[in-house]
Amino acid sequence: MLYLWLKAFHVIAVVAWMAGMLYLPRLFVYHADTPRGSIQSETFKIMERRLLKAIINPAMIVTWVLGLYLLWDGGWYVSGWMHAKIALVLIMSGLHGVYVRRLKDFAADKNTKPAKYYRILNEVPTVLMIGIVILVIVKPF
Numbered sequence: 001m002l003y004l005w006l007k008a009f010h011v012i013a014v015v016a017w018m019a020g021m022l023y024l025p026r027l028f029v030y031h032a033d034t035p036r037g038s039i040q041s042e043t044f045k046i047m048e049r050r051l052l053k054a055i056i057n058p059a060m061i062v063t064w065v066l067g068l069y070l071l072w073d074g075g076w077y078v079s080g081w082m083h084a085k086i087a088l089v090l091i092m093s094g095l096h097g098v099y100v101r102r103l104k105d106f107a108a109d110k111n112t113k114p115a116k117y118y119r120i121l122n123e124v125p126t127v128l129m130i131g132i133v134i135l136v137i138v139k140p141f
């Protein structure tokens with residue numbers, strides 16, 4: 001029973017983490033086309049910082065902590081699909097690190113990347129998420 005409750009909270013945290021991982025690069029797309037020092041640019045900085053600190057960071061931590069508990073309690077560490085899922089989740093966590101660096105560039109008015117870069121970056125969490133969900137639901141190997 002505890003396992004199912006924690007799995008429910010794992011999925012809730014996943015939804016919050018993914019919402020942020022998909023929305024933050026969207027903000028970067030619009031921010032990249034905004035003049036430095038403008039009111040819009042300063043507003044984007046606040047939105048980006050709050051999204052990262054209030055949603056993305058805590059949701060990622062909860063996802064990891066509960067996911068590792070489920071992994072241990074369910075004995076899933078022997079399963080092939082779980083190894084593949086961990087690999088994709090590690091890439092997702094690395095992407096999170098990339099976002100943090102880009103956010104710091106924007107905060108210091110030092111962004112050098114065009115909006116197109118952020119449009120492409122926006123696709124990466126989508127592809128990873130599709131792979132992770134298929135692995136955990138279908139458990140194909």
Ligand code: HEM
Pocket residue numbers: 007010011014018063064065066067068070071072074076089092128129132133136137
């Ligand atoms: C951060 C590292 C993560 C670990 C260690 C982890 C591990 C696990 C484990 C062991 C389960 C239980 C599987 C079962 O009972 O069948 C689970 C469930 C689930 N995980 Fe994760 N997970 C992680 C991140 C993620 C991410 C990033 C996503 C989605 C993008 C995700 C989506 C899901 C879903 C949808 C379920 C429910 C599957 C079901 O009930 O059939 N997880 N996770």
